[in-house]
Amino acid sequence: MARVIRCIAENVVSPLGTTARSNYDNVRAGKSGLARYESMGNITTPFVLSRVDRQVIDSLCAELGILGNYTFFEKFLLCSSAQAVRDAGIDASSDRVLFIVSTTKGNVSLLGQPEEGIADERVLLAKAAAQVTRYYGNPNKPIVVCNACISGVCAQIEAMRALRSGRYDYAVVIGADEQSPFIISGFLSFKAISDEPCRPFDKERKGLNLGECAATVVLEASDKKKRGWELVCGAIRNDANHISGPSRTGEGSYLCLMEVLKECNRQELAFVNVHGTATAYNDEMESIALFRAGLIDVPVTGLKCYYGHTMGAAGIMESILSMYAACDNTVLATRGYREQGTTYPVNVSSGNRECKGSEFIKLLSGFGGSNAALLYRFEE
Amino acid sequence: MERRGLEYVVLNQGNAQLTELYRSQIGDWPKFFKMDTLSKAGFVATELLLKKLGERRCGSEEFIQSRAIVLFGSTASLCADRNYQETIQNKDDYYPSPALFVYTLPNIVTGEIAIRNHWRGESSFYVLVAPDAAQMAFHLACAFQDSVTESILAGWVDSRNNDDFQVFMTLIRKEDAADTDWLAGQLQLIINDLNK
Numbered sequence: 001m002a003r004v005i006r007c008i009a010e011n012v013v014s015p016l017g018t019t020a021r022s023n024y025d026n027v028r029a030g031k032s033g034l035a036r037y038e039s040m041g042n043i044t045t046p047f048v049l050s051r052v053d054r055q056v057i058d059s060l061c062a063e064l065g066i067l068g069n070y071t072f073f074e075k076f077l078l079c080s081s082a083q084a085v086r087d088a089g090i091d092a093s094s095d096r097v098l099f100i101v102s103t104t105k106g107n108v109s110l111l112g113q114p115e116e117g118i119a120d121e122r123v124l125l126a127k128a129a130a131q132v133t134r135y136y137g138n139p140n141k142p143i144v145v146c147n148a149c150i151s152g153v154c155a156q157i158e159a160m161r162a163l164r165s166g167r168y169d170y171a172v173v174i175g176a177d178e179q180s181p182f183i184i185s186g187f188l189s190f191k192a193i194s195d196e197p198c199r200p201f202d203k204e205r206k207g208l209n210l211g212e213c214a215a216t217v218v219l220e221a222s223d224k225k226k227r228g229w230e231l232v233c234g235a236i237r238n239d240a241n242h243i244s245g246p247s248r249t250g251e252g253s254y255l256c257l258m259e260v261l262k263e264c265n266r267q268e269l270a271f272v273n274v275h276g277t278a279t280a281y282n283d284e285m286e287s288i289a290l291f292r293a294g295l296i297d298v299p300v301t302g303l304k305c306y307y308g309h310t311m312g313a314a315g316i317m318e319s320i321l322s323m324y325a326a327c328d329n330t331v332l333a334t335r336g337y338r339e340q341g342t343t344y345p346v347n348v349s350s351g352n353r354e355c356k357g358s359e360f361i362k363l364l365s366g367f368g369g370s371n372a373a374l375l376y377r378f379e380e
Numbered sequence: 381m382e383r384r385g386l387e388y389v390v391l392n393q394g395n396a397q398l399t400e401l402y403r404s405q406i407g408d409w410p411k412f413f414k415m416d417t418l419s420k421a422g423f424v425a426t427e428l429l430l431k432k433l434g435e436r437r438c439g440s441e442e443f444i445q446s447r448a449i450v451l452f453g454s455t456a457s458l459c460a461d462r463n464y465q466e467t468i469q470n471k472d473d474y475y476p477s478p479a480l481f482v483y484t485l486p487n488i489v490t491g492e493i494a495i496r497n498h499w500r501g502e503s504s505f506y507v508l509v510a511p512d513a514a515q516m517a518f519h520l521a522c523a524f525q526d527s528v529t530e531s532i533l534a535g536w537v538d539s540r541n542n543d544d545f546q547v548f549m550t551l552i553r554k555e556d557a558a559d560t561d562w563l564a565g566q567l568q569l570i571i572n573d574l575n576k
Contacts (some may be wrong), residue, residue, distance in 0.1 A: 042469075042470070042471045042474045104485060105461075105484070108461055108465075108484075111461060111462060111465045112465055112468070112469060123458065123461075124455060124456070124458065124507075125456050125507040126507045126508050126509040127509065129507075130509060141508065141509060141512060142508075142509065143506055143507070143508060143519070144506065144507035144508075145504070145505075145506060145507075146456055146485070146486050146487060146505050146507050147487045147503075147504055147505055148487050154504060158504075158519070158522065161522035161523070161525045162518075162522055164522075164525060165518070165521070165522055165525075167518070181468060182461075182464070182484075185468045185476040185481075186464065186476060186478070186481035186484065188476065189477060189478045189481055190478045190481065190482075235502070235526065236503065236504060237445070237500055237501065237502060237503075238449070238491065238494040238499065238500055238501065238502070238503040239494075240444070240494040240495050240497070240499055240500050241495065242491075242495070243482060243495070244478075244482045251500060255445065255500060259527065259528070262527070367485050367487070367491070368485060368487040368488045368490055368491035369491040369494055369503070370487060370490070370491065370503055
């Protein structure tokens with residue numbers, strides 16, 4: 001039998017809290033980290049962003065004993081992973097523990113604003129990830145998953161595979177991105193950003209919001225099933241259609257959904273946590289993929305209205321919040337949604353709803369024509 | 381029986397070589413001229429590899445879903461990042477361009493290759509400190525755990541600046557990855573060639 005992969009600890013650091021529990025409680029209560037900014041650096045177009053207070057991160061690092069000369073991005077990775085590693089009770093310095101970092105842009109802000117005492121090479125993603133493995137005294141070579149917006153789901157899939165191979169017993173999967181003028185100006189140039197809180201799947205949706213988050217899952221491989229969230233399977237598929245535009249047939253997302261449905265017990269499927277960026281094309285594409293996969297009636301939920309698009313963290317944070325929601329028999333509200341705005345009527349709601357079922361699907365898509373999905377199941 | 385070594389293509393001679401190879405060997409994909417250096421190099425290396433292997437483009441729906449693209453690099457999109465940063469660095473000269481921004485993700489090259497070949501399998505980009513045959517062989521072998529993946533276009537795609545890049549592309553079949561040590565040995569031979 002293939003080794004069973006289970007989540008044994010998790011953490012989320014965001015404007016909505018510094019633990020997974022506080023984040024979930026705040027989202028359930030309808031709180032959002034989104035705020036409007038009139039400018040940033042050379043950007044003079046207003047935008048809405050969910051931004052982490054730097055002082056909160058600095059005091060969290062001090063509390064956790066993270067004292068080296070680190071960039072904001074590296075502190076973000078460390079303060080989230082340190083809590084999850086502590087809660088998991090694992091020896092992170094063992095060669096049986098694999099660290100995987102998920103990010104899109106890492107320390108890219110160093111290009112525009114070099115920092116005193118930080119070597120230029122830290123702009124290289126693997127050099128930033130090496131700060132993490134060095135902090136834990138982990139001897140394995142660092143690996144960074146850099147697959148645009150789907151990175152956080154890909155990183156969990158890669159961890160699952162590495163654990164199933166037998167070489168490792170634990171994987172610490174950390175996702176984070178810093179929102180600097182680099183990313184914000186880029187998405188503004190794409191005209192993809194809304195100057196209001198985003199409205200996923202709504203008729204009046206105007207685009208996405210960006211957000212900052214660091215999230216960690218610690219996965220464990222074992223030979224038998226145990227109580228807890230099992231990462232059952234996952235898939236990554238390309239649209240082979242366009243490098244920046246979503247497929248009009250939802251091809252890659254559809255193929256990912258069909259792949260994870262092979263292992264899914266449909267009566268137990270509580271909800272699908274989608275990407276739901278609130279851009280016109282993404283949400284339309286997801287509605288098509290859900291329809292084609294026979295999932296149009298299944299409750300759907302999107303979290304961008306609380307966090308914005310958190311890039312490298314999205315796949316991990318959204319998986320963690322889905323675990324808490326499913327345990328709480330809740331389909332979290334997709335704030336900002338009012339009226340059907342996609343060709344196919346996605347089963348989405350602006351209020352929290354009750355649900356039952358021990359499984360959920362996490363779906364993401366992104367630039368490069370990339371799509372990914374994974375299936376988690378709660379084992380009693 | 382002695383197993384045949386992996387076929388591969390190495391490119392490390394700068395941008396002029398890419399344009400020359402595109403014009404002399406490819407020629408029917410004008411999107412090439414819009415690509416950044418990383419994508420151009422990855423694209424041309426893939427085209428040359430498929431020619432070398434004599435593989436016909438397209439194929440059945442089953443085939444296009446079974447072909448994955450797994451690329452590695454150490455600089456990721458740094459070269460495109462620097463180009464884009466220049467457009468936002470100065471207030472008086474601020475003109476962020478979506479055409480440049482889109483290439484600030486290293487997995488765009490996987491998308492360019494997937495589009496050209498209609499491959500709908502897995503596409504992934506991993507960033508490592510340096511080309512490491514054992515580390516790459518391990519992650520490639522892991523990629524075959526996917527239930528439909530039968531072959532992987534694998535490569536190292538790295539670009540320090542617009543005219544300094546190192547790229548190799550090779551094709552790995554499921555049976556090649558079953559013996560991870562053999563695969564690592566093959567990748568090491570290619571890496572040695574890359575550094576020549």
